[in-house]
Amino acid sequence: MAYNGAIEEGTHVSTIHESGNDTTTKHEQILQHIQSLKIGTKISVRAIAKELSVSEGTVYKAFKEAEASGLVSTKERIGTVRIDRKRRDALDQLTFGEVAQIVEGRLFGGVDGLDKTLHKFVIGAMELEAMLRYIDQGSLLIVGNRVNVHRRALEQGAGVLITGGFEPSEEVIALADELSLPILSSRHDTYTVASMINRAMYDRLIKRKIMLIEDIVTFSRPADVLRTGAMVADYNKLSKETGYSRFPVVDDRGRVIGMMTAKDAVGSKEDIPVDKAMTRQPITAAPNITVTSAAHTMAAEGIDLLPIVDRHRKLLGVVTRQEVLDAMRFAGKQPESGQTFEDLMWAGFIQTEESSPDDAGISYKGAITPQMSGTLGMASEGLLTTLMALAARRMIRDTGKRDFLLESMTSYYVRPVQIDSEVVIKPRPLELSRKFSKLEIEVLDRQGLAAKAMLTAQMIDPY
Numbered sequence: 244m245a246y247n248g249a250i251e252e253g254t255h256v257s258t259i260h261e262s263g264n265d266t267t268t269k270h271e272q273i274l275q276h277i278q279s280l281k282i283g284t285k286i287s288v289r290a291i292a293k294e295l296s297v298s299e300g301t302v303y304k305a306f307k308e309a310e311a312s313g314l315v316s317t318k319e320r321i322g323t324v325r326i327d328r329k330r331r332d333a334l335d336q337l338t339f340g341e342v343a344q345i346v347e348g349r350l351f352g353g354v355d356g357l358d359k360t361l362h363k364f365v366i367g368a369m370e371l372e373a374m375l376r377y378i379d380q381g382s383l384l385i386v387g388n389r390v391n392v393h394r395r396a397l398e399q400g401a402g403v404l405i406t407g408g409f410e411p412s413e414e415v416i417a418l419a420d421e422l423s424l425p426i427l428s429s430r431h432d433t434y435t436v437a438s439m440i441n442r443a444m445y446d447r448l449i450k451r452k453i454m455l456i457e458d459i460v461t462f463s464r465p466a467d468v469l470r471t472g473a474m475v476a477d478y479n480k481l482s483k484e485t486g487y488s489r490f491p492v493v494d495d496r497g498r499v500i501g502m503m504t505a506k507d508a509v510g511s512k513e514d515i516p517v518d519k520a521m522t523r524q525p526i527t528a529a530p531n532i533t534v535t536s537a538a539h540t541m542a543a544e545g546i547d548l549l550p551i552v553d554r555h556r557k558l559l560g561v562v563t564r565q566e567v568l569d570a571m572r573f574a575g576k577q578p579e580s581g582q583t584f585e586d587l588m589w590a591g592f593i594q595t596e597e598s599s600p601d602d603a604g605i606s607y608k609g610a611i612t613p614q615m616s617g618t619l620g621m622a623s624e625g626l627l628t629t630l631m632a633l634a635a636r637r638m639i640r641d642t643g644k645r646d647f648l649l650e651s652m653t654s655y656y657v658r659p660v661q662i663d664s665e666v667v668i669k670p671r672p673l674e675l676s677r678k679f680s681k682l683e684i685e686v687l688d689r690q691g692l693a694a695k696a697m698l699t700a701q702m703i704d705p706y
Contacts (some may be wrong), residue, residue: 269297273305277314277325282593283355283423284325286315289437308554316340316358326358336360338632339402341427342383345443346436348404348427351411352419355443361402364440366433367392375399384438385433390415392428397424406433445568456537457530460551460560469503469517476513478503491550491558492521498556499527527552530559534570538703539648541567542678571646588615588626589633594641594668603642606669607634613662622660626651631684631696634668639680639702647680647700654696664688678702 272295280286288306292299306323309315317323324340340357347474350357365377374392378384379389380400386392388409396403397418407410408430411419419426429436467485469478469492482488482505492501501521527550528537541549547564591608617623632652639645650676660666667687674681680702686694 269295269301270308271536273297273302274309274314277305277309278324278666282325283358285354286323286325288323289472290457297459309343310633324354325359334560336362337426337440337447341443342404342440343425343427345439346404346427346429346431348429351426351428353402353417353423353425354420355423356402356419356425356526364404364437365401366437368397368433371395375529385437386439387433393426394406394418397422397426402426404429404436406431406436418574420607454570455530455536456528456532456562459534459566460530460562466491466558466561471495471500471516471518473517474513475508475511475515475517475520475522478508478517479513482508487548489546489548491525491561492517492559497558499525499550499552499558500556501525502550527556529553534567534647537562538564538567538571542648542701542703568703585629588629589637592630592634592668594637604669604671605638606667607637608665608667610665611660611662616662619628620662622662624654627656627660627686627694628654630668630697631670631686631694632698635670635682635684635698635700638670638672638682639675643675646704647702650699650701652696652698654694658690660686660688660693666693676702 274289275351276291277286286419288299288302291297292302295302306315306317310317310323314325315323316326319391326338326340337345338358338360342361343357360381361383362381364383364385365374367374367389371392374384375395378396378399378401383404384392384396384401385406386396387402387407388405390412393403393405393411393415396414399657400422402424403411403415403419403426405426405428408428410428411426415426431439467481467487467490467491469481471494473492478490483488488505489529490503491499492503494500501518501523502525503517503521507520507522515521519558526540526544526546526650530542530551530553537549541547541564549562549564549567551559551562553559589609594605595606595608611622615622615626617626631654632649636647639647665688668684669687670684672680672682678701680698680700682695682698682700684698685692
């Protein structure tokens with residue numbers, strides 16, 4: 244029979260043992276136990292194995308899955324701690340526990356506050372009263388061995404990071420535990436730890452703009468699926484009701500074992516089970532892959548619906564090609580939140596229109612800065628390749644409101660390009676179709692042709 248139900252994230256699947264009793268597996272019991280713990284609780288493999296009377300190997304495997312699911316976090320010199328699931332909308336915010344990892348810090352007190360997020364950090368290089376004006380709840384004070392400052396910062400709701408390898412006093416440690424505010428120590432100096440934290444915050448801004456499948460799929464939304472044991476007649480009925488022609492086939496544990504399509508149903512009698520007619524080993528995707536990667540997979544394989552599964556191939560939801568393209572269109576219109584290396588490289592280039600009737604088209608002009616140099620003081624070969632690919636992508640976006648996924652690129656370097664020289668990058672389309680593109684790209688300086696590339700790509704249409 245047809246099944247039209249929801250496979251929800253976090254749903255536990257029962258296993259029938261030889262006795263016939265419906266009970267959860269030991270693995271699932273461990274995960275349920277971890278979920279029941281209070282946020283901030285420190286846990287260990289040995290303690291849970293003893294409490295639940297299971298092997299430490301089974302607990303270790305469950306810990307790894309819990310960590311991948313965002314239920315626990317394991318940090319060096321801190322241990323494994325029960326945490327709240329991270330929200331993608333707060334991805335740019337670091338937790339105190341993550342700061343401890345970044346600065347190679349040692350935790351002295353306030354373990355219950357490791358999962359708290361910080362919105363800013365303050366460098367304690369001023370008089371105490373002036374410093375307190377900048378410290379508030381949710382901030383992190385970076386300071387040296389100043390005991391009175393440590394105490395006052397905690398009292399104002401801030402975490403404390405002591406630089407230079409110094410340790411806090413017993414009184415401050417007790418206060419940190421009482422207020423659930425972490426107090427950390429790092430062997431690095433103040434400038435170094437501030438730079439490390441700032442770099443991590445900036446990277447989070449970039450990651451926030453990268454859209455993942457889990458950002459666009461509602462895992463609790465009912466997914467139209469077929470169960471093993473359903474007939475081709477059930478497929479035909481479900482296809483007629485929904486207007487779709489492609490459905491995942493799942494077993495009694497919710498795992499995807501096949502895909503039933505119109506092609507599979509053609510010529511099959513209605514009383515044939517779908518698991519006899521379906522396509523086995525279907526293409527699936529994990530929820531943490533990028534939307535762009537999913538678009539490439541669906542375009543390359545010619546599929547309009549992609550099942551999203553967990554590491555055990557349990558169905559979490561489905562995504563259609565239209566949903567993926569809509570998400571890419573939305574992401575392309577969002578303001579920049581942090582610049583990648585590619586953004587920084589391309590920042591100095593502007594579009595120019597060719598005036599020669601024999602060489603009409605779009606070109607891009609810019610300067611080779613000292614930061615773009617290679618080991619020999621000339622423009623890096625890798626940088627020139629990246630600039631040529633960026634020029635090709637920009638030309639396709641500007642002229643056709645489309646984008647592409649790079650398939651191959653062959654580069655030729657005619658001669659070195661001097662630092663501080665002005666270059667013009669000319670992408671010329673040799674073949675542009677709905678599905679594929681082939682371009683020739685040239686880099687020219689005052690002396691003429693300096694580099695050249697041939698690029699082939701698969702076209703996508705997110706705009």
